[in-house]
Amino acid sequence: MTQKYTDSNSQNSSNDLYRELSSTDNRYLESSANGSHPMDDLEVDRIIQPLSSDDFNPTLSVADTIVQMLVKLGVCNAFGVAGGAMASLWNALSNSTLQVLNFRHEAGAAFAAVEAHFASDRPTVVFTTAGPGITNALTGLFAARGEGAKVILLSACTSAPQRGRWAIQETSSYTLPSGGMFTPGALFNYAITIESAAQLPQIFRKLALGLAQPGGFVAHLSIPTGVQTSLVEGISWPQLDVAAYRVTAKPEKIAKSAMLLFSEPFAIWVGFGARHAAEEIRQLAEKTGAAVMCSPRGKGIFPENHPQFVGVTGLGGDASVTTYMEQQPPARTLVLGTRLGEPTSFWNQAMIPQKGFVHVDIDPEVPGVAYPHANTFSIQSDIKTYLQELLKYLPDTACADASSLPHPQPEAIAPAPDYPVRPEILMAAIQKIVVEGSDAVVLAECGNSFTWATHCLRFTTPHRYRVSTGVGAMGHAVTGVVGAAQAQNSKAVAIVGDGAMLMNNEISTAVKYQIPAVWIVLNDARYNMCHQGMKVLGLQGADAEMPPTNFAMIARGMGAEGVVVENESDVEAALEQAIAAKVPFVVDVMIDPDRPAPSGGRNKSLAAQGVKSTTTKKTAHQVSFPCV
Structure with a gap:
């Protein structure tokens, strides 16, 4: 079902016209042009409100106009810490329809924005002042990119005439590296410093296209203090009507994956990127009898009390997964929306099935990386779309008996003194x-x-x-x-x-x-x-x-x-x-x-990886260090 994101206060919201984008080619995005790729998660359809010149008052400031753009993009929440360099931007945010939460630390604001995105499935905003405001937020924004969230950072920077003159909290190429912080790269899918109001239509287009793509999108708009108050005049705002699109695999690849999977017993490895395909995963499992395991982030996508669930893999995982792979190994494993990184797999060779993986992800660079020597049939597609097509190839034969599959078993807790709490x-x-x-x-x-x-x-x-x-x-x-x-x-x-x-x-x-x-x-x-x-x-x-x-x-x-x-x-x-x-x-x-x-x-x-332990098997405990 398509979920429309609109501004409830917009008089034009009831008359919006939308169009679907079905192309799998997103090379026009700034992110792809700079070597970055979507994260391995799946977004429900998100529709950006059409934007035209009628939406903007030519007497508005750049700060006010940016906030209006954010509302049109479906943003509801902004999290941050204010400062003098971004006073005009803070004022514009605070007097908008957005819910603005003033935090105690920029890193906390960024982490909150990440989790607000996943809780609401809407893009969120982080706002910071210049200098330490930006650097304090970087860890949370690093997490936003790593988790596959959709987050936009609004920051202040030093105005051009004052750069290099030791302004308070100067933010310029004299004090901070511009590469990667103010330009696209490993941290930001899209980043730009706004030097003129004339840049805004193109910036809005870049943001709209980025948010419409599957997976995460983290952007940075840096607005010099002086530019924030400049007026938006003489700008032509073309009609912009963008819909979310899905990445779909070619029919012949889906057909081949069906042949590989349905010819012999297979397992399903569910990751966080499959969180919007829970119903399709359950249908596939129940109609084929496949065993299902999940990554730590994938918990609950497939019910953990289901008779076909064999456990969680990786950090904090279940011994029942190892039991399954040793006693009832599948011929192949269908991997859905997980990178199979260390926290999910520990790169354990015992997790490689005899005939390898069928690995589905929206990022074509993900399959085959965690286990480069394993036979991997890769499919670039979002998970829900792929499974809907794969289910059409289900054989008419009865599914395998899943009654003998191992399951996670709660460990018995022995009586003990009431204090302290175990x-x-x-x-x-x-x-x-x-x-x-x-x-x-x-x-x-x-x-x-x-x-x-x-x-x-x-x-x-x-x-x-x-x-x-x-x-x-x-x-x-x-x-x-x-x-x-x-x-x-x-x-x-x-x-x-x-x-x-x-x-x-x-x-x-x-x-x-x-x-x-x-x-x-x-x-x-x-x-x-x-x-x-x-x-x-x-x-x-x-x-x-x-x-x-x-x-x-x-x-x-x-x-x-x-x-x-x-x-x-x-x-x-x-x-x-x-x-x-x-x-x-x-x-x-x-x-x-x-x-x-x-x-x-x-x-x-x-x-x-080469870390040596001096403990004996008799004294070693099941302890992890460090977490990730």
Whole structure:
């Protein structure tokens, strides 16, 4: 179904005319011209409002006009930190129909924008002032590109007459490298410094085309302080009517993939890029009897309680996947929307089926990279379109019996003293109260929080679980949860470590805007993935401990609510209180720091890359270091 993004206040919205773009050639995009490619995720159809000269008042400033362009592009939310160099732009944003959230740190604003995009499926905006405003946001924008989000950065820069004269927070080629920050490259699909209002029509076209393409799109518009207030006069705005399009494979390639898959038993490996094709994946699996596994980011796309689900692969994954590959190996594996990178596969050779992969992705450079020596039949297509065509080739024969497939099994939890809280007890309570008892989106921070949540929690629907596996920056979930909750106007829950909470949380922002975010803190007074990892590697002397912190007290000091949980018997009641709260809430859980995280696969991957451990097999624990 096509989802139209329109400005609800536009008088012309009911009369918009749209056209579909069906071409698979997106070489006209700035991103492709500079060697970058779409991320391996799939977007539902997004339609940009047509734009013409009637939409703009010639007395508007450049800043006001840029904001109008953003509204036309379907943006609803802007996250950032203001400053003097972008005062006019900040004013234009604040007096528009956009919801503008002023954050405490630009990195947090960027992470929130990423998660707001995935929660709403709309493009989002990050705004910063010059100099450190831009550099502070770079990690979050790096994550936006890595996660495949659609995010536009608006930043201020020094006006041309003042460049090279040591202006306050000077932002120019004298102080910052222009390549990659103000031009397209590895960080931005599209980037430009706006020196004149005459550039705006072409910039709008570039943005509209970029947002219409499948996959992620991260752009940077840098607006000099003086240009922000200049008037938009004498500009011709051509009619611009852009619709989202899908990348589709040639019929002969789909037919060949059907022959390869349906001739022998095969498995399905589901990644985050397949999140909009859940129904088609389920149809394919149930009609063929194929076993299904998923990446950490792909949890819930195929129900984890389904009899054909064999487990999660990679970091925090399930031993049942290994059992399946050893005891009932498929002839081939159909890979859908995952790059099969280290967090998903650990490049484990045991994951290569005898006859190789059929790998589907919108980025033609993805298939074959993770396993370059494996036989890979690659298909460039978005996942939903490919599966809709593949299902037409299904044979009439009965599907294979899936009753003997292995499944992830919850590990028995032995009785123990009520204090401190064991992480697996906490996860069981989160499963009951948050996952099954609410509709909240759940985010997990990198580190042990990632591995415990990925390993223990089970989801039966897509769009409920978010982790970052490419960048894996600390501070992503503790700030991203605010964007997720705000964008969907409902609960979002972040499972995080104490180190991440001390690094960069946005409790104050959530309080200001009364955003119903919940933080569940695994409080062990350590960077515990580092602590446990160094120990298992036999490396001594590194200090990963930190002074104990009362995060519930900090939350209350900022105007939120919070509770400290010291006993396992109190965990469920605390979570119920957090889910029922109408205000931001912190659940500060004193966890057992010595419980080994379920991350053994990462250690094997590190060993394969040359990291040596001095521990013996008898003393080694299933610990991961570092997360990604």
